[in-house]
Amino acid sequence: MAALVAVDEIKENQVVGLGTGSTTHYFINELAKRNEKEELNILGVPTSYQSFLLAQKGKIPITTLDEHDIDVSVDGADEIDSNLNLIKGGGAAHTLEKIIDYAAEKFIVIADESKLVDRLGKFPVPVEIIPQSVKTVFSSLNDMGANPEIRMAKYKDGPVITDNGNFIVDAQFPLIDNPIPLEKDLNSIPGVVENGIFSQMTDKAIIGTVEGVKILK
Numbered sequence: 091m092a093a094l095v096a097v098d099e100i101k102e103n104q105v106v107g108l109g110t111g112s113t114t115h116y117f118i119n120e121l122a123k124r125n126e127k128e129e130l131n132i133l134g135v136p137t138s139y140q141s142f143l144l145a146q147k148g149k150i151p152i153t154t155l156d157e158h159d160i161d162v163s164v165d166g167a168d169e170i171d172s173n174l175n176l177i178k179g180g181g182a183a184h185t186l187e188k189i190i191d192y193a194a195e196k197f198i199v200i201a202d203e204s205k206l207v208d209r210l211g212k213f214p215v216p217v218e219i220i221p222q223s224v225k226t227v228f229s230s231l232n233d234m235g236a237n238p239e240i241r242m243a244k245y246k247d248g249p250v251i252t253d254n255g256n257f258i259v260d261a262q263f264p265l266i267d268n269p270i271p272l273e274k275d276l277n278s279i280p281g282v283v284e285n286g287i288f289s290q291m292t293d294k295a296i297i298g299t300v301e302g303v304k305i306l307k
């Protein structure tokens with residue numbers, strides 16, 4: 091439901107950031123159908139190989155941030171607080187997602203109501219790291235009060251390797267009082283490429299609930 095409402099937000103000739111995950115999967119497929127039917131003439135900027143392949147399958151022409159500014163980006167989330175700060179990266183794609191979602195003129199999150207929380211942090215914060223930095227990053231995360239774990243792959247032996255060739259550390263913090271400084275602090279650890287806290291970025295959240303779609307701004 092949220093994905094369908096988000097598709098209606100897309101106007102002719104727009105450049106659209108294509109998020110990653112099971113919710114944006116619906117969005118990209120529906121956008122592809124509408125693009126073909128109504129000749130919207132959109133361009134897509136994928137946030138992962140997953141969204142690249144979906145866009146390609148749906149014949150959404152692909153472009154890059156180097157070539158075009160992004161009008162609107164639509165992406166999922168793992169947690170959303172009442173100020174629309176997010177935790178993302180459940181699909182290990184948060185680095186490119188953050189680059190693209192941040193660059194977009196308008197950033198829309200789509201999710202179901204199970205993602206709404208009072209405070210972020212029940213979902214561990216995904217942190218993409220350079221593989222050689224595991225020991226030192228773990229030590230910094232421990233000092234910050236987190237319990238870090240390397241994310242292991244399900245259908246491959248060993249760790250998850252991101253689209254950028256790095257590891258993911260899932261850092262379980264006690265509930266997060268202030269995500270804004272934590273986002274900055276995590277990125278100041280040597281070896282950290284990007285973390286999954288997306289603070290002060292979201293313009294609108296479209297939430298699917300049992301009573302229908304709810305819009306949060």
Ligand SMILES: O=C(CO)[C@H](O)[C@H](O)COP(=O)(O)O
Pocket residue numbers: 109110111112113114165166167168177178179180181182183184187
């Ligand atoms: O951040 C993400 C991928 O890195 C996803 O957007 C997030 O995990 C939500 O996914 P889903 O819609 O499948 O619950």
